[in-house]
Every structure is written in structure tokens, then in C-alpha cells.
Amino acid sequence: MLKQKITLKHIAKELDVSISTVSKALKNSEEISRDTKEKIQAFAKLYNYKPNNIAISLKNKRTKNIGVIIPDIVHHFFTTVIRGIENYANAKGYNVIVCLSDESFDKEVINMEMLANGSIDGFIMSLSAGTEKKKDFNHLKEVTEQGIPMVLFDRVTSEINCDKVLIDDIQGAYVATKKLLDEGRRKIALLTTEDFFSVSMNRNKGYRKALKDFGLEVNPDLVLKLPFMDIDEAKIEEFLNQIEPDAILSVNEIFGIYGMRVVQRKGLNVPKDISIIGFTDGLLAKHANPSITSVAQHGELMGETAAKMLIEKVESENEEETYRTEILQPTLIERESTLNQV
Amino acid sequence: MLKQKITLKHIAKELDVSISTVSKALKNSEEISRDTKEKIQAFAKLYNYKPNNIAISLKNKRTKNIGVIIPDIVHHFFTTVIRGIENYANAKGYNVIVCLSDESFDKEVINMEMLANGSIDGFIMSLSAGTEKKKDFNHLKEVTEQGIPMVLFDRVTSEINCDKVLIDDIQGAYVATKKLLDEGRRKIALLTTEDFFSVSMNRNKGYRKALKDFGLEVNPDLVLKLPFMDIDEAKIEEFLNQIEPDAILSVNEIFGIYGMRVVQRKGLNVPKDISIIGFTDGLLAKHANPSITSVAQHGELMGETAAKMLIEKVESENEEETYRTEILQPTLIERESTLNQV
DNA sequence: TTGTACGCGTTATCAC
């Protein structure tokens, strides 16, 4: 069946004019007579002519595609970022090619190489856990040195010179911890991941800073470092039983949820007996019972910002090598898991 | 800085041979002498030559890109489908271009047109709510008539001839309802959406069929049709207060969660006093407290299946117009919100 | 006003 896509050539032959005449006529060029233009445009419309994107890409050396490489898509935060990127990019006429690194260094490299050979005009990415662990950024370096614009978001590295979008994780944790302190909580447990994650480290910093500013000692026993992506409820339970905190701060949604499960099972009332705040304001926090007060990371805004920065770079003629780092401010979304301050 | 990507032409000039010699040498052609090949290959490797995807696409009329159009990405089910598509497609050397219709007919059309002009080799998509409501499938028709392969999944239409992947929603609802009946529940409430969604309709069918097969009357008062995507907790509460069911079946995750909230607030114990089963086995159901028994839709498998069907069509030479509909069987994941049958 | 020629980067065919 394959009703061959119609090209300029087809139109030209059919109407017995040259290809360039057709091309110009369809661009409404002044060079072409009204008659010819009308004839050609009518024909093109009839046969639903649309220029071939690939040919245009080859000619312009612009694909109007953005490559996005993220560690995981089954993750509310990344999902909102993609939505933001899509929003902005589509409005500007760009398509979004999504690749998943699956938290693996190797996959990240493969995906970058796949896309870097002309498929995209620029990258937006967040480092995989594997890459953060390995601290090998050569694939990023190669790409940026080739002159392909890149924007890193959330999980970034200082070793690469490029635009970046971050949220102020230190500040987010600071505000959250402060909120708990203001409620009168003094024994605030921190549920976090291993240290190689830049974001976890920063959240830890903000937590400690808030305690110090408040005049409290930082007690390392109150901090539980869990392996990434691995919900070990028993470990959380053991930890919480042992230290019996009056508040929990979690660097993600899921640890917070499970922290809440554990204390609820012990018969504690959230938030009367214990307050809980989580990071990453996602569906779990929002729809939990009680709903969990969270530090919102504004993923959608982050995506839009990243897309904006990238497209500006892509479309800018001048080759000045100046890179910006945009820092978004997190917001504390107060819900039912903390005490209402009137 | 823009260290221009190196091309065959550059290599040819540098090594003082013809472009075609370079091309052949890099393909390890037998035609070229060992010496020349080695020289050229070494040079190419040194300068990290990679063929330009766009040029190859133009030549081959194959982009190695798959276009995926889904209604929403902030939705666990679609997210797992994408993961499945990515898995399979990447392994086959394809990139995935994701576009969001945002449940809007217009956006769906625009995205399709953007991609249909050469950017992709085929489509995988799930209809937007807008399209299902409007019942206008001309954009799909045009694309398939152009000979672009397409696979529809989950939200499909019988008006378009193409490959399809579905789960057996009737069966899923049947099994879930049966499970509740087997527990001894007799007053099973159904929380569903408006009728124009093919999936909701089918789940409703399965629910009714199970009741009938069990010899029970279907009582329309036990069915609450809520507007799509709009969580009206008050309405759910009013409904549940009025009918006082001993079980709830929800056609999605979110209604199930809120149903549970409402009955828990009334002081009922889940699952002792009331059982709950939801559709779409996502994070909310899994991490709820208690965790919610769910009908798993196997999104990842669905994505893989769709990608497999599409790529087969894309790569098949013969133009036979034969379309398959693959029906996946749902699975009931038993959790804490239903009674344990020993 | 229209058409010719060339280039984007690659590959395949055919001539030398």
C-alpha cells in the first residue's frame, strides 16, 4: 500500500517545472509568478506535501531534536522534568529523544554515542548512579568538546564545563530541618543514601547546618545511610526502634513512606508523636495517609529551565564559552505529617 | 571551539584518497588493499570518526527512531511501558522519541505530524482522552495509509487497522471481582471513570460478568462514575457512606487509594471490614498502608511487545497487510488490602 | 520568472 511520501521532485515532474521552482513556490517566494505559485501550492496541498525533516536536517545541520538522558523513568521526579522539557521544547518546535541510562555508566555512554552522531542538537541529562560512583566523565567531555551543547540537571558534576540546573538541596534540607526544630523536635533522624550522590550529600549538609545554627550537636547516630534504591524495611525499623526519634527527615520519598509505616505500626501517631518530612514531592507523599510534608524540587520548572538554556545555546550564533548554573529554590509543601503552625 | 565533527571527506582529503575509498576501507571492504585500509582505519580511529546518522537516514530512508506518543508521562503505567519500549528498541539499535499528547486531541495531531515527516520509522501510541472522546481518528488513518507502521497499545480503537497490544481488561476485572466474591464480599462498589474510555468500559464489563456468573444482581447504585483525572474525595466519601459496601474495586490506583482513605477515616479496618482492589499496579498501591491488592497490567511487557511488533513491521520487506492484536493476561497481585486465602 | 548547479554526508554502482 505504502503511498509513497510525495517530494518536491514528484511535484516538479507532475507539473512540468523544475524542483527549485517548486521549492520557491512553496516558500511563497517573490521570484515566482502568482500563477505558478498558485498551481504548485494547490497541488502540494492536495497531495499533502510536507518537507522531509531528515533532508532539512542534513542541509541545515540542525535536527530540531533534543537528547535527554536520565537514569530512570519510573521515578516521579524525572518524569516531571521530562514533562517540563517537552513543554518548552515542543513549543519551540523541538522533539525530545529520551534515553534511559538505567543508573548504569555503560548504558549512559552508549546512549550518548548513539545520539551524538548527528541525531540531536544538544543534550539534557542527569548523571547515572554508576557515573557518579565511577567519577568518569570522559563521555561528557568528548561531547562538549565537539561543541554539542549540554545542560546537566540535578545530578551534576563540577568536572564538566556546561550549563547546569540545580535545586538548592542544602537550603531545602535546611528549611525542612528548621521546620522540625521550630515544632519543638530535637531528635531528628535523617534517612539518606550512600555518600556518592551529590544530592544526598548536600541534603545532609543542610540538615547539619540547621542543627548547628540552632545550637544543637550533630549526632551521627541519628543518620541512617541506606543503599540506593533498596528499601530495607527491617533496617529502617531496627534503626528507628533504637534511636526513637521525634522527627524523621528523608532524602527521598520512599524512605519517608517506609519510616512512616514503621512508626505507625509501633502505634505512634503522625504527626502528634513524630513528624515526618521527605524530599521529592511526588505522588507517594501527596497521597500517603497522612500526607507527607515535602520539599518540592519543582521538576517541571527544572525541565523547562534546562530546555530553555539548551535551546538558547543551540540557536545562538556566537561561540562564546560562557556557562551558567541556575539554582532553583525548593519549597516546603506542608501537609499532614507535620504539626500545623498557626 | 566547536571541533567540527570529522567526515569522510575530511579523511579523504587528509590522506589524499577518494571519499569512496575511505568509505569502503572503513567498512573493511575486500576491494581495498590491506595497507590503505590500515592507514585509513587508524586515522579514523584517531580522530574518532563516526558516520553521521542523518546522512545515513537520508540515504536508507530509515531513521532508526521510533516515535512514541502517550497521553501523560507522570503516570506509572505509561512510564513502565516506555521502559519496556526503550529496552527492546535500544537493544535493536533504535532511539525512542517521546511525545506527550497531554490527553489532548490537538496535541496528539500536532505531534504525529511533527514526527511523520521522516523523523521516525514507526509509531507506538496510546490514544489521548481527547481523541477517545472525539472519536476522530483521521490523523491515525493518514499515517497508516502513508505506509508508516503503527502499534496501538492499551487505549486503542477498532477504527484503525494496525497492530495492537492490549491487556484483557474484562478478564482482569473479572478475576478481581471473583476474588472479592470468594472472600464472601457481596456488596462490591465499583469506582470508575466516564464511559468513553475503552478500558474503563471493559473493566466495568468484567465486574458485571463476575457478579452475574456468581448469580448476583448487578446494582447500578454500587457504581460511581467519576470525571477523569479529578480526585473528588468528597464525592467518594458521600458515595461510600451511602452504600456502605464491603468491598471496593477501582479501575485505577488513585480512586482506590482515596476509597481506602475514606473508609479508614470512618474507622473501618482494611481488609477486615472491607476489602479493596485496584487496577494499575503502581507505586501508590504497592507502598500504601496497607498495601493494595492490584490487577497488574504488565506495562513493561506491553512496551516490549509493542516495540517488537513495530520493529518487525519496520524491518519486514513484504508489504502484506496483516495486523495482529496481542492480548496480554493481567495478573492479580495479592497484598494486604484483601483477605488472605490460605 | 524560471531553471541549473551545487552541497549537506553517506553508500552503491560502475568505470578505470
Added chain:
DNA sequence: GTGATAACGCGTACAA
């Protein structure tokens, strides 16, 4: 063994 040429579809500088 190597190279010239055409072609994929488009746009544009230049010629007619």
C-alpha cells in the same frame, strides 16, 4: 585496488 558519479530530498546562489 581505486576513484568518479549518482542518488537520497531539500534549499539557494547564480545563470539564463
